[in-house]
Amino acid sequence: MTAAALEGEWERHRPAVFGVAYRLLGGVADAEDVVQEVWLRASSADLSAVRDLRAWLVTVAARISYNVLKSARVRRESYVGPWLPEPLLTGPDAAEPVLVDESVGTAMLIVMEELTPPERVAFVLHDVFDVPFDQIAEVLDRTSAAARKLASRARQRVAEIRERPPVPRAEHDRVLAAFRAATEAGDLDALIKVLHPEAVYIADGGGKALAARKLVRGAARVAALLVGVEKRRVGSVKAIEVNGEPGLVTYGAAGEVLRIDTFEIAGGRVVSVRRQSNPEKLQHIDHT
Template sequence: MGDEHGPRRSEQDDPLGAEWDRHRPAVFGVAYRLLGSVADAEDVTQDVWLRAAGADLQDIGDLRAWLVTVAARRSYDILKSARFRRETYVGPWLPEPLLTGPDAAQPVLVDESVSSAMLLIMEELSPPERVAFVLHDVFGLEFGRIAEVLDVSVPGARQLASRARRRVAKAKEATPQASRAERERVLAVFRAAYEAGDLAGLVRLLHPDAVYVTDGGGKALAARKLIHGG
């Protein structure tokens, strides 16, 4: 039997079938971090499955690194074209929240690098910088593989990752984040106020300089202008 993520076969039938479930979160994870879209990440994951199913994997020493590299190369191609599409995007662009997609029930590599704030920061990076940063700083791939994906020299790949790292750090300094404990506390209070219908309590939790941004993708109604204030 098969599903949208690739058929599930026994280890005796196909060694890849036994390894796919273990490595799929990394494949989806790198695509989502690069593209900020659950749908695009799912498409890349399916492409990687098809590529792997038709490849001779016997000589591949590190299957995870190979799969992640294939996913990154495909995502890089999409990312370059997506940059052009977003130039004519209707309204502001926001990354698609991870839990809205069909992968919500699947194990996915989740950390700070998939937060909306981080994805918005990475949106300011050039496609090569973004790929180098995600592959090296998040997935720990060596610069030799990254250089192959980006078609640059190893020193060039190293420089791209370093430049991206500095830009990410600068953006984080400009928008300091609360601690995880503080975020969880505020979310608990927010949920309690929401469930109690306490509108005034919800407003009190918002920063006076908060900005409300909506993204309808040109398909749904959205505020055309930014809304400022709690």
């Protein structure tokens, strides 16, 4: 394959390479590092015997990500407060083409974070990217049967997320608009009505931004917290698409990104508010 041909094929398959890395690592910066490493390996490798370049690239990305994921588990154990994935802008705000499906949703990534690294790799490669178990076994240094069992265990763990009925975009937008209006107006009663009685608020500040270090549960408590935070806001709020779903980005007075909120909505109410305010996880988001 000529260099020009490889570059053309690379651009076509790059979203899949990034998609594997992001789903496995939950971080945009980490995924971009993996993409760069995969390109370096592809551009210097003899690919004459490779029949399926996409499968080769995806497998290499998974192998690199698996090594990163194993070391990341140690860092996550000492993480300050709740952990949330790094927000991935999708839709019109995306910086580049992104493969979007249920597996890139915030809720799914949170559940996948609870899987072991081998389970996560087996599930993402097989269920999302259709990689055969014999190739997954090579990445994990396991037998094909063992890889199949890992994927099955992971599938059981994420079943609840996959079985949730999809929320129509119109309903999602309506609920989010009501949530935003009540929050910005400081209308506690209206906000409580938008929230599910058992609504949950989870914030990731990573010890680098002011954020609740424990889950806040219950509509009244979540509403009071959100209204209190909103009173201190000095910038603007913009509706965006994050991880395939509607979300909100809040900017500071100088146009800096302060936080990104994603939501779980069911039955016409907000079930959970997930707030990412760790500045290290917001560096890739453009300022206003």
